[in-house]
Amino acid sequence: MTAIGTSVARADGPLKVTGQVQYTVDTQLPGMLHAKVLRSPYPHARVLAVDATAAAARPGVVVLTAADLTNLDHAFGVALRDQPIVAIDRVRFVGDPVAAVAADTPEAAEAALEFIDVEYEPLETVMDPEAAAADDAPVLHPVERPRAPMFVGWPAERFRGSLNVCSGYHVEQGDLDAGFASADHVFEDTYRVPPIHHGNLEPHAAVASWDHRGHLNVISSTQSPSIVRLQLAEIFGLTENQVRVVVPYVGGAYGSKVYAKIEPLVAAIARKAGRPVRLVLTREEVFATAARHACTVHIRTGVRNDGTIVAREVRAFYDTGAYADTGPRASKKGGYLAGGPYRIEHQSLTSYCVYTNKAPAVAYRGFGVPQVVWAYESQMDDIAARLAIDPLELRRRNLIRDGDTFVTGDVLRNPGLDEALEAVAEAGDWGSPVPEARPGFAIGRGVACAIKSTSTPSNSAASVRLNADGSVHLLTSSVEIGQGSTTALAQVIAETLSIPVSRVTVSLPDTDVTPFDQSTISSRTTFSVGRAATDAAAKIRQQLMSLAASQLEAAVTDLDVDEGSVFVRGSRDRSLTFAEIIRRHFGSPAGSLFGDSVFQTRGGLDPLTGKGKASATWFYSAAAAEVEVDLETGKARVLRIATSADVGKAINPAQCHLQNEGSMLTALGSALFEEVVYDAGQPTNSSFLDYGMPSLEDHPLEFHSILVEHPSEDGPFGARGVGESVISPVAPAIGNAVAAALGGARVRELPISPERVLAAVDQQPEARA
């Protein structure tokens, strides 16, 4: 069979090109009400009183305020349970929910919001994560909230500062002072990344209803059906089998829909209404629900004259906004990856997760890693320039190699990093003369590489069902968010059972039916769910062989499987199709066989030392960019970009390339123009009129996606994962190309806007411009 490594057509294609695909926003239930949310106009304020009497008196209107939830500990969060469904006594960002209304139409609900009176007392705000960490900062959460059971706690006290530091991470190796003492050059810089928007075109949406058993039914556009079920059960005091979470196709997520977001609010107001309630966020509300972590990275690096990096100290301040959400985990990941994919003897890496009065920062493609890669890969080219070493060569001299021990203690096996780096260098014509620029323009090239880990420990279950006619179902709670999971998972099953891919159907999540999956996050679906599905399919294969052995009167060891049949090796005429085996087994052409499997990764980092096993597999990637800069306006334009990722094994190469292309474009937007802007605590560009994302016009004139295949140990058929690999190196590759074009003038804060380019040139009078 050749199901693996083939760009088979996507299973969801016919639905998506015809508009038949169903998203959560398309859900209609009988008697369904529509919800709207009253949100805080203040970035930080005490809520003195909420008077919803007039709104509740309107016909057909149901209002939810904190007064309805006094019997619940309704604050939720996967790391810290700090985010109330609606404000209890305080609001912490512009857009923080204060009350919700349900009515027959969205318009009626919207109108009723006007009749809720809220009395606020504004409080001092803090918008910068480093300022918020200081001990004199205004505090957002004066009372520390309990840790969620799932979260391995980090002793935040070690990292304070103020109570705004809700989590921290530290790891070290060697002797930092000795390392810097042995260096010939020391580089010390600060890099900054602003919050950016996910841009999921399908807004967050959820429909909740309660039945007469007291069971909660939720249809949601979540990436985390299994965890949302857990979170809802926890909030409402239910058992897991009293909560059902169904996830239709998801119209874009990129991290914005990981773990509970709007589901607790919709469930709460549906409970009060006694009817199904639907909430679909407006675009402005999506901006208020999720963002990528802004980050300030202080990085100090000691280097010898020969280019050997001997010491690195990083302190990264992750801005998690008003609530922790996944911030403690994203900042931990960025923390231990802040040294980069390099052999560095002496390291001290620290990250801080800090509350500010911004919208909550949540998971975002790359999960805390692009922020530190922007810092270390930009600084790498400053080092190369100072030492007059080619930037590619400087990286070669320091790259981690097979069998190296990472700063966390993980041993890195078979990394495809050097191959990925060389591949983009070749595709980007590294070392050949840069094309001559038009008058008034300059052209430069830049390169960058990165390493990323996957969420560990985690587990995924898969249930494979063989029908009597030989067709197969996979039951899984992994979410089709556009990455092609329903296709790739069918491929690994088809390969294991030696049947055509078209004979396998992959379910969408329904937690009443589909087994646990940690979440569709962290580039883990092909790796973890794919492995569970492969193992489950192998169990079906075993059952078929055992049944066929007695039916064919042959030893199991003499049997093999091919093209949907079990046959006796050496005599293909002694063969039974899967359908025939089942019919003989049940005495009827009806029935099914089951194979279940759980794939579990083990590990985790010790909260005190920061060491242990960080990741079950590792992702390596590189990018090379050629950028043209308009010297008059400062505007940068990407002419060419080459990207590569070590995918372990490309199950579906076309879909792997699409992951690279999507990662590249998101990174390109973040590099050149994307930024969620705040002015005195007020977001000022929460609309697509003001927040631009890459369009076809921004696509580089030339784009390469290269797949490197260094097999992983545990992934199905050696697959690693590919969803986030390329997002990290692209922005620094572009930044390095801009700096090269400008003779070394460097922008250290994203985005690389025309103003910042001109300012960088001004500060570097010796630059070519």
Add this chain to the structure above:
Amino acid sequence: MKVGVQINERELELEVATNSTLIDLLREDLGLRGTVEGCGVGVCGSCTVLVDGRPVSSCLVLAADVDGRVVTTIEGLGRNGALDPVQEAFLEHQAFQCGYCTAGMIMAVKGLLAENPRPSAAEAKDYLSGNICRCGTYEEVLGAVATAAASSDGGGD
């Protein structure tokens, strides 16, 4: 108010609110949910439909304004169970991921090919720059445009 409109080759007489948008008419009144909303301000292109053969953002058009016009949505493409050549080309090139922009993108390509049956890549990029695909499936969309343009009827109607 009353609106007389042809939608996907059906002549309809509809009662619409004066402030109702075309996307509300399509999705809520007629159940044509293949057209979806992304930004609500006419920027992302997810809600693109054809009005008199030209692509428009249905979130910005008032339902009242389609009186006397011909509207085509994604559900109106293809005949007798066969897909439209543009839909076939999107399948061939795997020119979609999450699919949320896809219906709008396909309708925009229909508009492009109707105006310009053999667009260059630069012309296609320019014409389709109002249709955002956050999954970033742009090269594949350009490939689909080229394939649809090369198909016998040019993909246009």
